[in-house]
Amino acid sequence: MAIGAGVLGLRFFYAHPAQARAWFKDLRRPLIMAHQGGEKQWPSNTMLAFRQARALGADVLDMDVHLSKDGQLVLMHDVTVDRTTDGHGAIRDKTWSELSRLDAGYGFSLDGKTYPYRGRGLRIPRLEEVLQEFPDIRLGIEIKQAPLATANHLAVLIRRYGAQDRVLLAGFDATMIKEQRRLMPELASTATPAEVRLFWMASALHLESFTAADYAVLQIPLEHEGRRLVTPRLVEAAHNRGIAVLPWTLDSDQEVEQAKAAGCDGFNTNLPGPMSKFRQSWPR
DSSP states (O other): OTTTTTGGGOOOOOOOOOOOOGTTTTTTTEEEHEEEEEEESOOTTTTHHHHHHHHHHSEEEEEEEETTSSSSSOOSSSSSSHHHOOOOGGGGGOOOHHTTTSTTTTTTOOSSSOOOOTSSOOOOOOOOHHHHHOOOSSOOOOOOOSOOHHHHHHHHHHHTTTTTEEEEOOOSSSHHHHHHHHTTSSSSSSSOHHHHHHHHHHTTTTGGGGGGOSSSOOOOEEEEEEEEEOOOOHHHHHEEEEEEOOOBBOOOOHHHHHHHTTOOOOESSHHHHGGGGGTTOOOO
């Protein structure tokens, strides 16, 4: 496949799903995403974390979804419960009843010595609880390692709560993302790793107008394998295509300043509280 005489040996298609752009309509700059609710401030992917992040003014609650043995969409980053709870084993091998009895604050520690949330009643939440409690905030939802059928469970739940215009779908599994887009073409999604590589190359050559735009957001690290990914040129190219740029996961002033200098629309952070200070200096 080729563009004209064969630039890059690739061909790009223009597909601009305008309905997905609703996710970042009236976007506040910088848009602050609370990664796992704020993993370095509170036990990740818990209702406590989401409540705290919301109270501090986070614009997006970022979370990770797994499918339990009995078909419930539950929130946790890892594929097992070992690191963050007092349980052991894979999420996919446990029922919701089993998961709901675990202590989701068990593994959280700021100093590696004390565990302030153990025994305080924190539980692994279901996605449905988040949709019920937070009906008016943007959500970033990443499906982790799960069967492809998980995409249908997610589509049913999101439509049940009318959350189509405030959910951003994310993931590294291109097959899962493709299935999500097929089932929910009205939802915004992030670029897959392959789509990121393609857009990065095209932007460097000022060929972004030829790239596909099946995604609404580029969620990428500032650098990868020693190569700078987020640059003013990349952000300019993304904005030319109506795509937002939200790098992850930025937890230092230096990293956030780099994103700001490049013209990013916001960032994902484990520290939504401290990083909110950048609201005052971000270009509008």
